[in-house]
Amino acid sequence: xxxxxxxxxxxxxxxxxxxxxxxxxxxxxxxxxxxxxxxxxxxxxxxxxxxxxxxxxxxxxxxxxxxxxxxxxxxxxxxxxxxxxxxxxxxxxxxxxxxxxxxxxxxxxxxxxxxxxxxxxxxxxxxxxxxxxxxxxxxxxxxxxxxxxxxxxxxxxxxxxxxxxxxxxxxxxxxxxxxxxxxxxxxxxxxxxxxxxxxxxxxxxxxxxxxxxxxxxxxxxxxxxxxxxxxxxxxxxxxxxxxxxxxxxxxxxxxxxxxxxxxxxxxxxxxxxxxxxxxxxxxxxxxxxxxxxxxxxxxxxxxxxxxxxxxxxxxxxxxxxxxxxxxxxxxxxxxxxxxxxxxxxxxxxxxxxxxxxxxxxxxxxxxxx
Amino acid sequence: xxxxxxxxxxxxxxxxxxxxxxxxxxxxxxxxxxxxxxxxxxxxxxxxxxxxxxxxxxxxxxxxxxxxxxxxxxxxxxxxxxxxxxxxxxxxxxxxxxxxxxxxxxxxxxxxxxxxxxxxxxxxxxxxxxxxxxxxxxxxxxxxxxxxxxxxxxxxxxxxxxxxxxxxxxxxxxxxxxxxxxxxxxxxxxxxxxxxxxxxxxxxxxxxxxxxxxxxxxxxxxxxxxxxxxxxxxxxxxxxxxxxxxxxxxxxxxxxxx
Ligand SMILES: Nc1ncnc2c1ncn2[C@@H]1O[C@H](COP(=O)(O)OP(=O)(O)OP(=O)(O)O)[C@@H](O)[C@H]1O
Ligand SMILES: [Mg+2]
Numbered sequence: 001x002x003x004x005x006x007x008x009x010x011x012x013x014x015x016x017x018x019x020x021x022x023x024x025x026x027x028x029x030x031x032x033x034x035x036x037x038x039x040x041x042x043x044x045x046x047x048x049x050x051x052x053x054x055x056x057x058x059x060x061x062x063x064x065x066x067x068x069x070x071x072x073x074x075x076x077x078x079x080x081x082x083x084x085x086x087x088x089x090x091x092x093x094x095x096x097x098x099x100x101x102x103x104x105x106x107x108x109x110x111x112x113x114x115x116x117x118x119x120x121x122x123x124x125x126x127x128x129x130x131x132x133x134x135x136x137x138x139x140x141x142x143x144x145x146x147x148x149x150x151x152x153x154x155x156x157x158x159x160x161x162x163x164x165x166x167x168x169x170x171x172x173x174x175x176x177x178x179x180x181x182x183x184x185x186x187x188x189x190x191x192x193x194x195x196x197x198x199x200x201x202x203x204x205x206x207x208x209x210x211x212x213x214x215x216x217x218x219x220x221x222x223x224x225x226x227x228x229x230x231x232x233x234x235x236x237x238x239x240x241x242x243x244x245x246x247x248x249x250x251x252x253x254x255x256x257x258x259x260x261x262x263x264x265x266x267x268x269x270x271x272x273x274x275x276x277x278x279x280x281x282x283x284x285x286x287x288x289x290x291x292x293x294x295x296x297x298x299x300x301x302x303x304x305x306x307x308x309x310x311x312x313x314x315x316x317x318x319x320x321x322x323x324x325x326x327x328x329x330x331x332x333x334x335x336x337x338x339x340x341x342x343x344x345x346x347x348x349x350x351x352x353x354x355x356x357x358x359x360x361x362x363x364x365x366x367x368x369x
Numbered sequence: 370x371x372x373x374x375x376x377x378x379x380x381x382x383x384x385x386x387x388x389x390x391x392x393x394x395x396x397x398x399x400x401x402x403x404x405x406x407x408x409x410x411x412x413x414x415x416x417x418x419x420x421x422x423x424x425x426x427x428x429x430x431x432x433x434x435x436x437x438x439x440x441x442x443x444x445x446x447x448x449x450x451x452x453x454x455x456x457x458x459x460x461x462x463x464x465x466x467x468x469x470x471x472x473x474x475x476x477x478x479x480x481x482x483x484x485x486x487x488x489x490x491x492x493x494x495x496x497x498x499x500x501x502x503x504x505x506x507x508x509x510x511x512x513x514x515x516x517x518x519x520x521x522x523x524x525x526x527x528x529x530x531x532x533x534x535x536x537x538x539x540x541x542x543x544x545x546x547x548x549x550x551x552x553x554x555x556x557x558x559x560x561x562x563x564x565x566x567x568x569x570x571x572x573x574x575x576x577x578x579x580x581x582x583x584x585x586x587x588x589x590x591x592x593x594x595x596x597x598x599x600x601x602x603x604x605x606x607x608x609x610x611x612x613x614x615x616x617x618x619x620x621x622x623x624x625x626x627x
Binding site: 252258 | 453477481513
């Protein structure tokens, strides 16, 4: 611009009057040029500051205020609820913990209502972790595979119905899965159990003790498989949406470098979707850790910690609470709540670990591209 | 290294829509050929048929022949993946992989080709980044994300990524359209250097740029909305800009268009 910069007349107090006079044109020693006479007035009206001599103030806009209050309020509410749950659990649990004559972490049996009370979470912790690990080991790879198939391989006519089906599976209530597991899965896993015992028995973990071979596989491994089926839809659904978001331009960049379809997916889609897949897995893991009815209908519980995962028996936190809460007395309830608190803590720890993994590679996330 | 491209009777479709029709031209090795023409006349479409990137769009197909020296890119049994390794491409919007470091971006093509030896990769990274005039700016932060560079740097990173695999032809679709004049000049200089090693095809809307960097210029046009784009003429850049043989070319270049 080579025209002299327009300035606000000095002799009048426009909206920017005092401010402008102090270091506007005066500092540059230019002769003031008249603005169109109606402009300052129009501007002043637009900003709602007609005749005001002070510099313009920030105006409160009602929408911003409401939104800020609402979002801040819900954030605080969430924290309060979390804290309330933790405090409630801790307070309720403390009663039984102080009277426990066993060791909370290492005792196998669960007799909190006996005199003296003896109980521990060793079996439950083991069962919960093992069944969840089996479920994740099966579900995550399969879910990622299905999600990739829907988002990048299947022709659209096929992808749509499959995606719909998967969404539908996510909505099936867990008791239905439980019934199906007990009535269909358990009888049909006989063969697989025997086969694994024969060929994978050397791993010790995937084997049956001599005494129980041939009994129905109401064991942690079957629970793991059932949980895998239950969490598959949610992991698939979320991963699919994330994979679909992979930017077309990065996929094309990979293809133009001479990538095959699978290489393109490995270069441009999977790394992009990684945080999303982790989050999806956490959703699934949360469900697997807390699943109650499906586990209760399939597992034949016992208070033995058995490293033979194909032996019937074991238990999980949620299943144990569901099974014992009804006939528990005061101390029994308090002990069950203590075990619930442990489940809560485990879930928090796992989630924190996942957050950490995602955050560590944040600058490579592609979120700012 | 650099190869001649000989296109004959090439048409490209998006589903039932014909994007470009019956294009024939020869692109000389070790030269820069510029494509100019109004928006929507099929420059990008044609460019993408030269490395078989057109067909990655669902429903898109190509008819005709593209000879790279004496191999037909659309011949039976030709692997499009192999074609894309010999004909590199730089896109209009800089698109380094956001999940990769600068280093990994440059060697992405080599890794795809199965090169794993670290010393070799190191050497290629340095050579390619120097070739793309980016080395001095990034040599101290090769492990930082590629998406953390400025737009012009990102585009040069994409050029480094494309030349790292030593292609025979380099296709550039409006490589400077998102860049400031200084980055643009840097990339134009780079094109001048690269042409001693590669056959370069560049799409541009900038007449001065076409005049500055190219040896030959092709003008594309389309008869009307919904009509396929066609090649109007291709000639030495000097002739196109001083004395084109078709009136439409002159009208377009002098801004008296439509
Ligand atoms: N993915 C697509 N699907 C369907 N039609 C397309 C697609 N891409 C381009 N076209 C059409 O093909 C024609 C040529 O488009 P193209 O992108 O090749 O033009 P261009 O010359 O590169 O234009 P510009 O200068 O604006 O980049 C246009 O009519 C366009 O609408
Ligand atoms: Mg284009």
